[in-house]
Amino acid sequence: MNIAAFIGSSMLFALFAIVVLFVLINMSSRLALIILIVVPLIFILMIPDISIAFLSVEQMSLANGLVPVNNFHILLMLWSTLIGVILYTEFLTWYLGKGMKMKKNPDGSNKTSISAGLDKIVYDAIGKAKRILNRQK
Amino acid sequence: MYKLLLLTIVLIAFIDPASSTAVREEDIWIFQGSFELGTSERAYLEGYTVKVNDINESSTSTATLLIYSNSVFMQAFEVDTGVNNEHTYDGELKVQVDSIEDGKISLNIYKHKSELVWITDIPKTSFKTGDSLSEDDYRITLNGINEGVAQVTVRLEEEDYERTYSSGDYEKFSDDFMINIVYINKNTQEVFIETLKPGAPQIKMEIGNLQESYEPNEYVEYELIVTNNGTIPLHGIILTTECADGDVELVTQQHSILDPEKKKKFQIRVKPDVKPTSRNITIHNSVEGYDYRGNEYNNEMDTEATVNSYISIEKEVRSRDKSSEDPEFGTEQYFQVNITVANMAGFQTAVTVSDVLPSEFIPDDIDSTEWPMVIGAGETKSIQYFASSTEPGDFTFEPATIVWKDNGETYKMQSNQIEGTFHVSGSKVVLQKELSSSYMLVGEVIDISLKITNDGDRDIDISFRETIPDGLSYVNGENEWEGRLVAGKAREFTYTVKAETSGEYYLPETEVSLSDEKGKKDSVVSDQLFLFIDDEITEIEEEAYEETYNQVDASASYSDNKQIADPEITKTEAAGFLLSSFATLFCIIAIVPTFAYLFISRVYK
Numbered sequence: 187m188n189i190a191a192f193i194g195s196s197m198l199f200a201l202f203a204i205v206v207l208f209v210l211i212n213m214s215s216r217l218a219l220i221i222l223i224v225v226p227l228i229f230i231l232m233i234p235d236i237s238i239a240f241l242s243v244e245q246m247s248l249a250n251g252l253v254p255v256n257n258f259h260i261l262l263m264l265w266s267t268l269i270g271v272i273l274y275t276e277f278l279t280w281y282l283g284k285g286m287k288m289k290k291n292p293d294g295s296n297k298t299s300i301s302a303g304l305d306k307i308v309y310d311a312i313g314k315a316k317r318i319l320n321r322q323k
Numbered sequence: 324m325y326k327l328l329l330l331t332i333v334l335i336a337f338i339d340p341a342s343s344t345a346v347r348e349e350d351i352w353i354f355q356g357s358f359e360l361g362t363s364e365r366a367y368l369e370g371y372t373v374k375v376n377d378i379n380e381s382s383t384s385t386a387t388l389l390i391y392s393n394s395v396f397m398q399a400f401e402v403d404t405g406v407n408n409e410h411t412y413d414g415e416l417k418v419q420v421d422s423i424e425d426g427k428i429s430l431n432i433y434k435h436k437s438e439l440v441w442i443t444d445i446p447k448t449s450f451k452t453g454d455s456l457s458e459d460d461y462r463i464t465l466n467g468i469n470e471g472v473a474q475v476t477v478r479l480e481e482e483d484y485e486r487t488y489s490s491g492d493y494e495k496f497s498d499d500f501m502i503n504i505v506y507i508n509k510n511t512q513e514v515f516i517e518t519l520k521p522g523a524p525q526i527k528m529e530i531g532n533l534q535e536s537y538e539p540n541e542y543v544e545y546e547l548i549v550t551n552n553g554t555i556p557l558h559g560i561i562l563t564t565e566c567a568d569g570d571v572e573l574v575t576q577q578h579s580i581l582d583p584e585k586k587k588k589f590q591i592r593v594k595p596d597v598k599p600t601s602r603n604i605t606i607h608n609s610v611e612g613y614d615y616r617g618n619e620y621n622n623e624m625d626t627e628a629t630v631n632s633y634i635s636i637e638k639e640v641r642s643r644d645k646s647s648e649d650p651e652f653g654t655e656q657y658f659q660v661n662i663t664v665a666n667m668a669g670f671q672t673a674v675t676v677s678d679v680l681p682s683e684f685i686p687d688d689i690d691s692t693e694w695p696m697v698i699g700a701g702e703t704k705s706i707q708y709f710a711s712s713t714e715p716g717d718f719t720f721e722p723a724t725i726v727w728k729d730n731g732e733t734y735k736m737q738s739n740q741i742e743g744t745f746h747v748s749g750s751k752v753v754l755q756k757e758l759s760s761s762y763m764l765v766g767e768v769i770d771i772s773l774k775i776t777n778d779g780d781r782d783i784d785i786s787f788r789e790t791i792p793d794g795l796s797y798v799n800g801e802n803e804w805e806g807r808l809v810a811g812k813a814r815e816f817t818y819t820v821k822a823e824t825s826g827e828y829y830l831p832e833t834e835v836s837l838s839d840e841k842g843k844k845d846s847v848v849s850d851q852l853f854l855f856i857d858d859e860i861t862e863i864e865e866e867a868y869e870e871t872y873n874q875v876d877a878s879a880s881y882s883d884n885k886q887i888a889d890p891e892i893t894k895t896e897a898a899g900f901l902l903s904s905f906a907t908l909f910c911i912i913a914i915v916p917t918f919a920y921l922f923i924s925r926v927y928k
Binding site: 222223226227230231234237238262265266269270273274276277280281284288307 | 892893894897898901902904905908909912913916919920923926927
């Protein structure tokens with residue numbers, strides 16, 4: 187393993203992750219997602235040789251050489267992580283926002299719990315199944 | 324007859340040595356030397372012998388001395404250290420007693436002699452009336468010549484002396500100046516005058532017969548040649564020899580007289596101290612002597628002599644021809660090595676002698692060329708062994724080494740350098756067997772080459788026949804040969820074989836039989852060579868092979884930690900690959916939140 191290449195690559199990836207997370211927190215999750223895909227693409231299109239060479243650098247070789255780990259693999263892992271963070275952030279934001287709306291419901295109807303809703307869906311599904319079976323008979 | 328008589332008279336007149344030397348000589352007591360003698364001991368002088376008859380050490384110590392002239396007893400007399408301490412025999416020999424003590428009498432002996440004292444200061448010079456001649460401290464003026472008598476004024480030390488001299492007169496004005504009227508010519512009114520002054524001896528010392536080096540068990544012996552380079556004789560010569568690194572046999576040596584331009588050889592003998600290393604010892608020689616007036620003259624000189632270590636080692640190498648019955652093939656000479664070590668000290672010493680042979684040499688019948696041994700005092704030991712060379716050529720031998728300890732310190736010495744180069748004749752054959760390729764397919768052909776080199780200096784008859792293993796078939800070329808290989812030449816044989824069946828093969832060793840000019844036989848064998856014959860492969864297999872090869876190559880690049888910049892991939896493809904990777908990851912990760920979103924939306928609709 188080339189220590190210098192490993193340290194240089196790690197710094198670049200860390201910088202990339204910090205930028206994406208900064209944008210995610212302070213600006214927009216969608217912008218962060220765009221940055222996540224666009225920045226590598228720009229590098230690939232602008233300086234293809236250097237970028238491909240960078241992604242091809244083997245940082246380590248795991249399991250006695252059976253699993254070589256290149257910068258490309260690291261990029262994929264970084265992408266996976268950050269995509270997950272962005273998506274779940276977005277999802278949780280939506281979910282929490284929806285809960286707040288229901289608390290402020292002006293008609294005063296009862297709040298339905300998630301487990302009660304789930305039971306209803308299950309019972310509806312079983313009833314539908316019974317009807318379909320009776321028709322066939 | 325008359326003419327002959329006249330010639331004789333003229334010759335006598337001109338060549339009368341007495342008249343020329345009488346002026347220059349003086350009758351004086353000449354110091355003959357100092358002697359310290361016990362009872363019955365003798366002092367040998369020139370023509371005389373002085374013997375101590377008895378010594379009586381009472382209140383006034385006395386001794387009775389006997390004088391012999393040419394071994395004939397002449398006189399007995401008694402001396403003491405008081406009033407009667409000087410005795411003169413026959414006006415010729417004077418004995419002065421210095422002291423009488425401890426059964427010994429110290430004597431200074433003088434001999435009466437007429438000796439050269441004066442030497443010419445201004446050579447014979449012609450004076451006419453009124454002429455004068457000056458030197459540093461005197462002035463001579465001829466006032467006139469009257470009836471064969473010269474009137475001369477001598478000014479010496481600010482004082483004028485008026486003198487009248489006849490032809491042949493001379494006058495000693497002081498101990499340092501004398502005038503000699505050589506001849507007065509009445510006809511020409513000329514006076515020939517010379518002046519004389521006392522001469523002086525001068526001591527010159529030279530070393531003779533000094534050897535390059537001396538062994539510690541022998542005397543450092545050489546000649547010291549003392550020459551009187553002065554103008555008058557040197558008396559009472561005493562040579563003193565001192566040496567801090569050894570014992571001088573004769574510390575003082577005496578010699579009575581040394582005339583001008585004469586030499587005296589003194590034999591110097593010094594027993595050097597025994598030391599473990601070779602070193603230079605300094606011997607100090609000083610000579611002192613006296614002129615007729617007792618003025619001392621001296622000179623001194625240091626002599627350096629090299630004294631060897633008490634351990635010595637010598638090595639000798641002799642080349643010998645092997646006997647014709649010797650069945651051994653190869654070299655024709657062997658070597659006899661003689662190493663002689665000696666201990667010249669008065670004590671025994673434990674030493675280790677070692678010798679290094681050239682790398683091609685093997686000693687005969689000995690395990691190593693190192694011999695620990697004890698050498699007794701004054702003992703000499705010899706080591707003899709034989710060694711043979713494994714191959715012919717020119718060789719040089721290194722000196723042998725001896726190591727020993729003295730007073731806790733280790734000393735090492737090498738023997739003399741072995742001069743010259745030793746030649747070993749003989750035969751040496753080098754065989755090389757090679758394949759053009761060690762991998763081949765069935766049906767292919769390869770070349771097998773044999774290179775036979777004669778590195779010796781004798782012609783050799785050689786023969787060989789190659790054995791071709793199963794799986795290979797002979798195609799063409801030289802796979803057997805018999806003939807003579809000239810010294811220094813090489814010959815290469817190549818033959819071609821075809822692969823018949825696949826498998827792993829070891830080509831058998833090739834044995835080359837050798838026979839030298841004397842009919843001695845030997846052989847040389849090559850290495851075994853490995854050959855892999857593969858099956859013929861189809862095109863599909865070839866493709867598979869290529870793929871395998873590429874994979875292997877790619878992984879090799881990975882493991883080398885290098886970039887795999889595939890030249891085939893374009894930036895569009897790379898961007899597309901990245902984009903698709905991103906999309907794939909996004910979709911996979913988004914599955915769970917999407918379903919959760921749909922579910923929650925439906926529940927709370």
